[in-house]
Amino acid sequence: MPSDRLQQLVDSLAEQLQRSVVVDDPEVRLVATSRHFGDEDDVRVRAVLQRDAGSAAVAHVLGAGVAGWPRAGWIPAQPGIGMHPRWCVPLRWRGELLGLLMVIDARTALGNAETGLIDSAAQELAAVLAADRHAADAATRAREVAVAALLSTDPVGRGRAIAELAGTVPADRHVRAVVLALRGVAADDAEQAQAAARRGLATLGSRPGTTVLATAGPAGGTGVLITTGPLDDAVVAELAARAVAEAEAVAAGRFGCVAGTGPAVTGLAEARTSYRFAELATRAAPRLAPGPVVDGTTLGVHAVLLRVPADEWDATALPPELVALRAADPQGRLTTTLAAWLDAGGNAPAAADALHVHRTTLHYRLDRVREVTGADLDDGATRLRLHLGLAVAALMG
Numbered sequence: 001m002p003s004d005r006l007q008q009l010v011d012s013l014a015e016q017l018q019r020s021v022v023v024d025d026p027e028v029r030l031v032a033t034s035r036h037f038g039d040e041d042d043v044r045v046r047a048v049l050q051r052d053a054g055s056a057a058v059a060h061v062l063g064a065g066v067a068g069w070p071r072a073g074w075i076p077a078q079p080g081i082g083m084h085p086r087w088c089v090p091l092r093w094r095g096e097l098l099g100l101l102m103v104i105d106a107r108t109a110l111g112n113a114e115t116g117l118i119d120s121a122a123q124e125l126a127a128v129l130a131a132d133r134h135a136a137d138a139a140t141r142a143r144e145v146a147v148a149a150l151l152s153t154d155p156v157g158r159g160r161a162i163a164e165l166a167g168t169v170p171a172d173r174h175v176r177a178v179v180l181a182l183r184g185v186a187a188d189d190a191e192q193a194q195a196a197a198r199r200g201l202a203t204l205g206s207r208p209g210t211t212v213l214a215t216a217g218p219a220g221g222t223g224v225l226i227t228t229g230p231l232d233d234a235v236v237a238e239l240a241a242r243a244v245a246e247a248e249a250v251a252a253g254r255f256g257c258v259a260g261t262g263p264a265v266t267g268l269a270e271a272r273t274s275y276r277f278a279e280l281a282t283r284a285a286p287r288l289a290p291g292p293v294v295d296g297t298t299l300g301v302h303a304v305l306l307r308v309p310a311d312e313w314d315a316t317a318l319p320p321e322l323v324a325l326r327a328a329d330p331q332g333r334l335t336t337t338l339a340a341w342l343d344a345g346g347n348a349p350a351a352a353d354a355l356h357v358h359r360t361t362l363h364y365r366l367d368r369v370r371e372v373t374g375a376d377l378d379d380g381a382t383r384l385r386l387h388l389g390l391a392v393a394a395l396m397g
Contacts, residue, residue: 006032006128013103013121017114020044020104023125026067026097027195028058031129039104042082055249056081058195063252066090067097067191072119074108087115089122093130097191101125147215150268151177151222151275162268169211169268173226177262177274178204178240180247181220181282184255190218193255197221200247200257204239220257222278224271233295236261240293258285259293280306287397301391313396321373321382322389328372335390337365342387346377 006023014021014034021034022044030047040048047053053061060078072089084106091099101122103110110118142164149161180200185193197216204223205212211226223243225231240259247257260281262274277296283306284299285291299306315323322335329335337355341362344350352362366377375382 003128003132006125006132009121009125009128010034013117016117017103022047022102022104023091023129024053024061024100024102026099026191027198028053028061028100031099039084039106041084041104041106044104054081055199055246056252057083058199059192059250059252061086061088061100062192062195062250063254064088065188066100068188072115072122075102077106087118089118091122091126091129093126098126098129098133143213144215147213147222147224150213150224151215151272153272158269158272165213165268169213169226171267171269173211173228173267174230175265175268175271175274176225176227176231176236177271177278178223178225178236178243179220179260179262179275179278179282180216180222180243181258181260181279182218182247182251182255183258185218186254189254192250193218196247196250196255196257199250200243203242203246206242207235207239220282222275224268224275230264233261237293237295244292258282258291260284260296261293263297277303283310288394301388302395305388305391305395313392317389317392317396319385319389321375322386322393325369325373326393334365334369334372337362338369338386339390341366342383342390346383 010021010023010032011034014037018037020037020039022030023032025031030051030053033048043053043057057078060081060083061075064075066075066088067090069088069090072087075086075088077083077085084104085108086102086104087110089101090097091101101118103118146161146164149157150165152158180197182193182197194217197218197220201212201214201216201221201223204210204214204225209227213224213226215222225236225239240261244257244259251257260278262276262278265271265274277299280299280303281294281296284294284302288299288302296303325335325338337351340354341348341351344354348359348362352359355362369375370377375386377383
């Protein structure tokens with residue numbers, strides 16, 4: 001809720017201008033708003049009624065680059081979402097962006113006297129926001145720090161975090177982690193990316209009976225879902241897909257998003273386990289899984305291989321037999337046959353069924369594999385090396 005002084009300043013400015021005025025936070029979430037003056041548009045009506053301007057409006061505002069503006073300017077109209085032009089003043093205190101002051105003006109007819117009033121009000125609004133934020137953000141920052149510690153590798157920090165969060169989350173609750181990873185974020189898009197991550201994570205709490213502990217930044221974020229009963233995999237996947245859709249709506253094509261989900265665990269003490277699988281799952285898209293949501297419990301051996309830094313994967317990671325096979329098999333038929341046979345544990349009938357070929361065809365292709373690679377497919381160590389090599393090849397794309 002805005003402080004009384006902030007609301008007074010917004011109302012006073014609106015009365016002087018006879019125009020609708022709003023103050024948003026840096027992620028375009030409503031902080032304070034004036035009454036209507038007959039100039040309201042669809043975006044403003046939604047923001048007032050739902051306390052949310054909508055992902056398209058957020059994307060349009062942040063996409064205009066307002067977070068980096070050194071001074072006031074126009075945010076152009078966006079007729080497709082029913083949005084009039086807005087005169088926008090970044091509200092800064094000691095260089096830090098604290099909010100956005102916006103004045104609706106469908107005719108873009110603000111004069112010098114009016115912009116002077118707005119600039120004067122903006123200075124006082126920034127000072128009030130700074131005071132309000134110091135009080136309000138302390139609790140928010142403390143909670144996010146606790147969530148980050150809960151998911152960290154530091155056992156001492158995790159213990160402290162569990163103690164701090166225990167007052168709001170009973171110890172025996174069911175826990176599932178969902179990680180959002182943003183891809184292709186440019187330096188200029190950091191504010192928009194953080195807004196995308198936060199809005200995406202916020203959708204995870206839309207299911208009744210679900211509490212979400214979240215931490216987010218410009219590279220993505222993590223939501224820890226807390227429920228009284230176990231969440232079905234399909235429900236978690238649906239929530240994660242909605243989170244990705246919301247984040248990508250805010251991104252408006254400037255960057256992408258994928259999500260990973262972790263297994264169900266019991267209690268905050270096990271939250272890191274679920275988080276670790278979810279975070280690894282984000283690395284699997286799109287090389288190993290199309291995404292945008294990947295279940296971390298389905299990674300198999302890749303749950304181990306994905307822990308290796310990406311810059312370690314080069315041609316030397318593949319066994320020479322597999323290098324020779326890929327070179328001699330440009331269409332990939334022999335490689336696919338070998339993979340199916342190894343996946344079946346050397347069971348020829350099962351591999352033939354998986355490939356939809358006759359067993360004679362399977363044995364012929366395996367003989368060709370032996371001929372090309374010189375590999376002894378009856379040797380367990382050779383099978384293991386080739387099987388891992390195929391997994392690495394998939395990881396390398």
